[in-house]
Amino acid sequence: MTFRSTVKFLSLAVFALSLVQKGFADPLNSCFNVGIPVEGIVSITCNLAYNGSPNTFDLSSLMTQSGSALSNNDYVSNYTVLINGNPSTLADDSTGLFNQSLWKAVLFFPGNDPDGIVFSDTLQVFWPGSFPSASTVQSYNTSIFGGFSGFKDSAFFVQSTGLTTSIGTGTPDVFNITVAPSATPEPSSLALMATGIMGLGLLGAMRRQRWSTSQSCFTL
Numbered sequence: 001m002t003f004r005s006t007v008k009f010l011s012l013a014v015f016a017l018s019l020v021q022k023g024f025a026d027p028l029n030s031c032f033n034v035g036i037p038v039e040g041i042v043s044i045t046c047n048l049a050y051n052g053s054p055n056t057f058d059l060s061s062l063m064t065q066s067g068s069a070l071s072n073n074d075y076v077s078n079y080t081v082l083i084n085g086n087p088s089t090l091a092d093d094s095t096g097l098f099n100q101s102l103w104k105a106v107l108f109f110p111g112n113d114p115d116g117i118v119f120s121d122t123l124q125v126f127w128p129g130s131f132p133s134a135s136t137v138q139s140y141n142t143s144i145f146g147g148f149s150g151f152k153d154s155a156f157f158v159q160s161t162g163l164t165t166s167i168g169t170g171t172p173d174v175f176n177i178t179v180a181p182s183a184t185p186e187p188s189s190l191a192l193m194a195t196g197i198m199g200l201g202l203l204g205a206m207r208r209q210r211w212s213t214s215q216s217c218f219t220l
Helices: 003-024 134-145 187-219
Strands: 030-038 041-049 055-058 078-083 103-109 122-126 157-159 164-167 173-178
Touching: 078 134, 078 164, 103 173, 157 164
Parallel strands: 041 173, 078 157
Antiparallel strands: 030 041, 055 122, 078 103, 103 122, 164 173
16 A cells, blocks of 8 residues: 555544544433324423433424424423432431432423413433532422422432433333433544544554655665
8 A cells, every 4th residue: 555545544534433433422312202192292202311411402392293282291390300219218308308419310390481480391401510409409399389288399309210210101201311421432532542543553654655765765
């Protein structure tokens, strides 16, 4: 292979790796419709994977599929906290439910238009390091449902069941929350490694070219 061919090959290889590396990034978060609306109710599935930063989804376009009424699909405004432990047996204080070291993820349905502050068509997902304060979660839930008799903070918590926890199983909407960080290489690290390997190959090709040129000079 000539020097020019080697350079061209290595350049194409680096370019290809720069495109492929995106597949090694954190898992993609997505929400989509499932099936056909039944009696105006749309089924939605969200796959939510850890990526270290909050994610916001506008669900209104999914909820109004095939002309479904948004009011039939809106979620009641609240937080749902994924927690290590059984919410019904954890203390309702900073040692139990509101001990954020036990939290795995927080799903937040904020009050949103068109139905005012009580209903939501937006989903926000928070991961460790970006959780709302425990007092914010507690006060928000209390302000929405505090007037109901028998109100318990534990109603806003779901026990984590390991790598992936599904919320809403058996209802029209399902949220699959994968809480563990991605084990795949970070894109920046992969790109740096690939560039280094390609660079070494290019350097070797240049040295071989120089050696070949010098040998040609000696034989003339």
